Amino acid sequence: MASKPVRVFLRILLLLLLAIAAFGAFWFGLVPNTLSPFPRISLDTRPGIFVDARLSALRFDPALCRAVLKEPQISASPIPDRPHDNGCGWENAVRFSKVGGAQLSVGQITCEMAAAVALWMEHEVQPLAREMFGQPVARINNMGTYGCRNIVGNPMWKGVRSQHATANALDIGGFTLADGRTISLIRDWKGKGRESQFLREAHRRSCRYFRVSLGPEFNVAHKDHFHFDRGLMWTCR
Incomplete structure (x- = not known):
């Protein structure tokens, strides 16, 4: 029979493994919203806590996706699923032409990414634009969503599929305000004016919605755009 210290250790180890398994289930979107202790995500209000788990619940639930994306x-x-082949394809994805009051044409993007973009635009970017420029963003410069390709710009990830390969990523190159003024990452990120401040604050606020949020300072491959995705990694740089 195991000694008391060993039994205590085994119990602690079991609890730790159960906690890791529970975290993984939420992380991968395997817990149906009906079984989740967290409230369903809504685009109507700025979400409070547990944003990531609530967005993950959309991953494999088309009915929930339709109920949320309104x-x-x-x-x-x-849009119809494209079965994964050689690491490329998508599941439970949508297309849209407008988000958060701004024009953004996207042909394929996962439901949870679409919800994250909508929350970021509606509750972060548009209020920031009105505060700083007295007007909203009218159009977003889409530099890419789906693309069957590997990660670029980092030799450590050579040969690894990008989140773009599963329509789980979005690249944004800038914004156009209601009066036609453009705010470009390649031109304005390093400046000292309001445009630079706007871009840096919009990037900072994106980190609560996207697991990966990369800006021009990450590496040369991102010098002209934001990269957002909801993959397995977690970084905001």
Whole structure:
């Protein structure tokens, strides 16, 4: 029979493994929203705590996706799945042409990414634009969503599929305000004016919605755009 210290250790180890398994289930979106202790994500209000787990619940639930992705925050329509082949394809994805009151044409993007973009635009970017410029963003410069390709710009990840390969990422190159003024990452990120401040604050606020949020200072491959995704990694740089 095991000694008391060993039994205590085994119990602690079991609890730790159960905690890791529970975390993983939420992380991978394996817990149905009906079984989740967290409230369903809504685009109507700025979410409080447990944002990541609530977004993950959308991953494999098309019915929940349709219930969450609603006008006026986003004009999304579901698209047929493309079974994964050689690391490329998508599941439970949508297309949309407008999000957070701004024009953004996206042909394929996962439901949870679409919800994250909508929350970021509606509750972070647009209030920031009105505060700093007295007007909203009218259009977003889309530099890429789906693309069957590997990660670029980092030799350590050579040969590894990008989140773009599963329509789980979005690259943004800048914004156009309602008066036609453009704010570009390649031109304005390193400046000292309001445009630079706006871009840096918009990037900072994106980190609560996207697991990976990369800006021009990450590496040369991102010098002209934001990269957002909801993959397995977690970094905001």
